Amino acid sequence: MRHLLGIEGWRREEIEALLDRAEAHLPGGSASSSVLQGRVVANVFFEDSTRTRTSFEMAAKTLGAEVLNWTAQGSSISKGETLLDTVRNIEATGPVALVIRHRSSGAPHLAARHVRCAVINAGDGTHEHPSQALLDAFTLRRRWGALDGRTVLIVGDILHSRVARSNILCMKALGARVVVCGPPTLLPVGIQQLGTEVAMHLDPVLPQADAVMCLRLQTERQSESFFPSTREFSRLYGLNAQRASKMKEGALVMHPGPINRGVELAPAVADGARSVILEQVANGVAVRRAILEVCV
Amino acid sequence: MSPPVLFSRGRVIDPRNYVDSVRDVLVRDGVIAEVSEAPLSVPGAQVVEAQGHWVLPGFIDLHVHLREPGEEGKETILTGCQAAVAGGFTGVVAMPNTKLVNDSSLVTELVLSRARAANLCHVYPAGAITKGLKGEEMAEMGELVSAGCVCITDDGRPVMNAGLMRRALQYARLFDLPVMVHEEDLTLSGKGAMTEGPTATRLGLLPIPPSAEVAMVARDLVLLEETGGRLHIAHVSCEGSVRLLREAKRRGLHVTSEVTPHHFTLDDAAVGEYDTHAKMNPPLRLRRDVEALREALADGTIEAIATDHAPHGVLDKQVEFDKGINGVVGLETALGLTLALVHEGVLSARRAVEVLTDGPAKAFGLPGGHLKPGAPADIALVDPEAKWTVDAGRFFSKSRNTPFHGRSLKGRVVQTWVGGRCVFDAGQIKESR
Numbered sequence: 001m002r003h004l005l006g007i008e009g010w011r012r013e014e015i016e017a018l019l020d021r022a023e024a025h026l027p028g029g030s031a032s033s034s035v036l037q038g039r040v041v042a043n044v045f046f047e048d049s050t051r052t053r054t055s056f057e058m059a060a061k062t063l064g065a066e067v068l069n070w071t072a073q074g075s076s077i078s079k080g081e082t083l084l085d086t087v088r089n090i091e092a093t094g095p096v097a098l099v100i101r102h103r104s105s106g107a108p109h110l111a112a113r114h115v116r117c118a119v120i121n122a123g124d125g126t127h128e129h130p131s132q133a134l135l136d137a138f139t140l141r142r143r144w145g146a147l148d149g150r151t152v153l154i155v156g157d158i159l160h161s162r163v164a165r166s167n168i169l170c171m172k173a174l175g176a177r178v179v180v181c182g183p184p185t186l187l188p189v190g191i192q193q194l195g196t197e198v199a200m201h202l203d204p205v206l207p208q209a210d211a212v213m214c215l216r217l218q219t220e221r222q223s224e225s226f227f228p229s230t231r232e233f234s235r236l237y238g239l240n241a242q243r244a245s246k247m248k249e250g251a252l253v254m255h256p257g258p259i260n261r262g263v264e265l266a267p268a269v270a271d272g273a274r275s276v277i278l279e280q281v282a283n284g285v286a287v288r289r290a291i292l293e294v295c296v
Numbered sequence: 297m298s299p300p301v302l303f304s305r306g307r308v309i310d311p312r313n314y315v316d317s318v319r320d321v322l323v324r325d326g327v328i329a330e331v332s333e334a335p336l337s338v339p340g341a342q343v344v345e346a347q348g349h350w351v352l353p354g355f356i357d358l359h360v361h362l363r364e365p366g367e368e369g370k371e372t373i374l375t376g377c378q379a380a381v382a383g384g385f386t387g388v389v390a391m392p393n394t395k396l397v398n399d400s401s402l403v404t405e406l407v408l409s410r411a412r413a414a415n416l417c418h419v420y421p422a423g424a425i426t427k428g429l430k431g432e433e434m435a436e437m438g439e440l441v442s443a444g445c446v447c448i449t450d451d452g453r454p455v456m457n458a459g460l461m462r463r464a465l466q467y468a469r470l471f472d473l474p475v476m477v478h479e480e481d482l483t484l485s486g487k488g489a490m491t492e493g494p495t496a497t498r499l500g501l502l503p504i505p506p507s508a509e510v511a512m513v514a515r516d517l518v519l520l521e522e523t524g525g526r527l528h529i530a531h532v533s534c535e536g537s538v539r540l541l542r543e544a545k546r547r548g549l550h551v552t553s554e555v556t557p558h559h560f561t562l563d564d565a566a567v568g569e570y571d572t573h574a575k576m577n578p579p580l581r582l583r584r585d586v587e588a589l590r591e592a593l594a595d596g597t598i599e600a601i602a603t604d605h606a607p608h609g610v611l612d613k614q615v616e617f618d619k620g621i622n623g624v625v626g627l628e629t630a631l632g633l634t635l636a637l638v639h640e641g642v643l644s645a646r647r648a649v650e651v652l653t654d655g656p657a658k659a660f661g662l663p664g665g666h667l668k669p670g671a672p673a674d675i676a677l678v679d680p681e682a683k684w685t686v687d688a689g690r691f692f693s694k695s696r697n698t699p700f701h702g703r704s705l706k707g708r709v710v711q712t713w714v715g716g717r718c719v720f721d722a723g724q725i726k727e728s729r
Contacts, residue, residue: 008498083616104616105489105500106570125618127500165500189503190494 002295003112003119006128007169015173019138021290022283029286035293036065042095044087045122046072046102051257051281052122052131056099059288068095087111096296100124105162118295126160132256133166135287137174139280140211143252148175151208154196155237156215156264157226159186163215163256168196179205182237185226202237203246211252214239214264230263240266244274252276300324301716302338306346306677310353311650312666321351323673326716331667346677349710350645353653353666354386354417354674357627358476358554359451359530359602362388362419365406366395371607371694373407376627377416378692379605381720383627384652384676384709387418387664388605391451392429399424399435401443408444416719417712418674420446420662425464425475431455434464441471446660449476451530452577454512456482461516465523474552474660476528477516479537480578484508489618491579495564501617504579510536517544520551528659529553531604533578535588542597552659554602557633558624558699560589566699572613572620573699576606590642599655603630607695625693629686631678632705639706645680673716682708692725 007015024031041060043053053069060067070090072078077086087098097118100108105125112119123129140147152171158164158180171178172195180191181199192198199205206212219230227233239253244266247253253265253274261267270277303321308331310316315331322330322338330336362376371379373390380388390407392398398407404421411419423440427433429450437448448468454477455461461477468475488504490496496503513529517540520527532538532553544551558576563583566574574580592598606623613620634652637643643651657665664674686703688696712720719726 082611082614084614102616104618106617109569110614110616125500126502162500165498188497189492190497193494194498 004130004291004295005108005112005119005121007130007133007166007173008128010173012173015134015137015170018134018290018294019141021293022138022287025286025289031289031293033062034064036060036063036096036296038064039296040066040068040095041097041099041292042068042070042090044070044090044098044100046077046100046107047123049101049123051284052101055281055284056122056288058285059292062285063289063292068093083107083110084114087115091115091117097292120291120295123162125162127162128166129162130166131284131288131291132163133170134291135280135284136167136213136254137170138287139254139276139283140252142283143276144210146175147171150210151177151179152211152213153205153209154178154180154213154215155202155239156182156217157186157221158182158191159188160218160221161215165194167213168194172196179208181205183227203243206243207246207248209251210248211254212239212247213254216256216258217260217264219260234263238264238266239269241268244269244272247274254280257281298716300329300338300341301344302336302341303344303346303351303675303677305335306349306351308351308667309646309649310667311646312654313668315667316646321667321675323716326673328667328669328671328673330669344677344711348679350678350680352649352676352678354664354676354712354714355384355631355652356387356656356662356665357385357603357605357630358389358528358600358656358660360388360390360605360627361393361607361623362390363394363607364410365403369694370609373410373419374414375692375694376605377411377414377419378725379625379627380417381712381714381725382692382709383629384631384678384712385417385627386674386676386712386714387420387662389420389422389446389660392422392424392449393452397424397429398422399427399429401439404440404443404445416725417714418664420660422446422451422476423448425450425455426460429453431457431460434460434467437467437471437473441473446662447474447476447528449478449530451476451478454478454480454482458515458519462519462523465519465525465527469523469525472526474526474528476530478530479509479512479516481508481512484511490567490575491564491581493564493582495567499567499570506534506536506581506585509534509578510540513537513540517549517551520549525550527551531556531559531578531602532589532598533559533581534585538588538592538597541592545597552600553598554600554656555589555593555598556602556604557626557630560586560593560637561633562586562699570617571699572615572617573624573697575617575620575622576624577622590637593637593651594643594647599651600659601630601634601651602656603627605693607693608697609695613697623697625691625695625698627693628691629698629700629705631709632684632686632707633700635680635707636705673713675713676709677711678707679710680707682706684708
């Protein structure tokens with residue numbers, strides 16, 4: 001039994017072993033589909049999510065587990081119950097793992113200190129989203145064989161992105177060069193210490209990338225004046241067809257979803273030949289099966 | 297009438313009176329009667345063998361939250377005073393952000409009457425700058441002063457309205473009252489949970505830039521220069537603020553300031569893996585800020601150590617980091633952490649004692665803080681070599697929220713005397729009656 005609280009702390013060999021396991025969990029793979037037979041996995045989602053929750057649910061069910069789906073809406077949270085009481089109560093019903101999504105950074109870490117079952121971070125605040133990074137790395141590894149020496153460019157709201165943090169750590173661990181790009185207001189101080197390079201302007205770095213990962217732009221950041229308008233953001237950082245044409249031959253386009261079509265990604269690029277967005281989603285189930293197997 | 301008390305052959309450190317040598321201190325009728333280089337022989341006196349110990353003026357803490365009235369589950373005036381005397385403090389300034397806010401004589405009188413009932417140390421109430429700490433209308437300063445308030449502050453909250461802050465500084469001149477400020481531009485700190493820097497970025501916690509503090513320090517120094525009066529800057533935490541303070545003092549502005557033991561000891565790395573015991577406002581800063589604070593304490597830019605003793609319950613801290621309440625307790629660990637600066641060679645023993653005693657007393661014009669004959673016999677007897685480990689479970693404070701649990705410290709309070717009466721001895725509070 002172990003936790004997956006973040007990519008931080010995972011060694012390259014552990015990440016690679018997990019990705020190797022994920023290969024076996026692809027459709028038609030050699031992994032057993034009854035590893036979690038008779039066990040219960042609890043999806044504990046304090047924050048809305050469609051694809052991560054569905055993906056974990058699919059992963060658990062196809063390993064033979066029963067899935068308890070708990071959401072904050074309509075729960076005792078509205079009556080003032082604390083995070084710890086909630087997770088302890090759910091744990092008391094007997095799941096082998098809690099898959100936790102929460103809007104506060106560190107919430108799964110707090111839970112992990114107080115429960116005995118495995119805690120899997122399904123996204124905490126602006127901290128980490130490790131299963132997303134693992135499925136992104138898995139997708140790239142399947143395309144490239146290895147990430148060593150490749151350049152991954154992450155574009156957009158780095159400050160508020162848990163996907164960016166986990167991906168920087170994961171891609172770096174696997175030998176890639178990572179560059180983050182966004183307006184200075186959305187580049188957190190000291191991000192370089194995670195091992196990434198920083199660029200403010202997209203056009204000069206775009207041709208260097210073997211993969212471009214566009215992040216979802218949360219439109220409420222405009223009202224907080226992190227940038228003047230989505231129009232201007234899109235003009236400076238949106239990946240449209242004309243920009244995409246300047247990418248390296250064979251370079252890939254990624255997105256953790258859900259996409260703001262026409263803002264960070266033009267529809268033609270999102271659905272174009274470079275896009276591996278739906279592969280990411282499909283691979284997510286295999287990677288999460290491997291995560292559940294390793295943690296439980 | 298209690299017998300005279302003779303503190304025999306201790307190292308007396310009394311910065312105000314330039315004393316730092318082995319002396320005898322004689323206490324009669326609650327006041328210092330004599331400080332003598334030669335051994336004294338006083339028939340009938342109670343003798344306190346102080347050899348190997350430091351005999352110091354009782355410490356004065358300009359910044360303490362006693363939580364009463366309103367949050368007696370966290371602390372009461374009695375338990376707060378017990379924690380104070382256990383830490384060698386003989387006087388504490390009680391912040392007004394209680395529930396009821398201390399913005400009227402009624403609350404001031406309540407605090408004073410509870411303090412009299414506790415009968416352990418001096419409690420000096422601080423009144424609010426604005427009614428209800430709302431930052432909208434000035435509280436009745438004259439009434440607060442008459443009732444016994446020694447300063448005004450909206451501590452915990454800045455006065456964001458610069459016009460109102462300017463008038464508060466002007467009006468406080470009427471009473472020669474220090475105006476204590478919590479410096480935070482809320483538009484800069486926003487929803488931030490810890491200081492801006494690599495740790496916040498790694499943990500994905502929204503950052504509070506140092507400018508949130510420094511910009512307000514700058515604003516208030518500009519206002520002070522225009523208005524005159526007395527400004528006291530609470531819990532200074534960053535290098536930028538120190539720089540501004542140093543420059544303001546050079547130009548002769550009447551500004552004083554304080555630093556907390558947690559800010560001069562810990563940097564942002566103490567947040568570790570979302571440890572809410574390291575969550576406070578202002579937040580723990582970067583190492584270079586810690587170094588700047590230490591230097592400022594040593595060179596006189598900052599004149600007081602204050603604990604910002606902020607008791608909270610377990611439930612306030614055992615939550616998600618961004619939801620955790622700010623603040624740590626500090627009265628019982630302040631001396632050990634201050635002496636760590638002496639052991640590390642940052643401060644001389646004399647300077648360490650000065651910033652716990654004379655510095656704060658002078659900043660607010662409080663009695664005590666020194667041992668001149670005629671002064672109140674408020675004394676801390678300290679064993680500077682005693683090694684001990686912080687055990688939050690043994691605090692006299694009702695609360696346990698400290699980032700220093702388990703830390704080894706050297707230097708401990710052996711006895712605390714207030715007005716010539718021993719109120720704390722060998723780890724025990726002495727009952728007053």
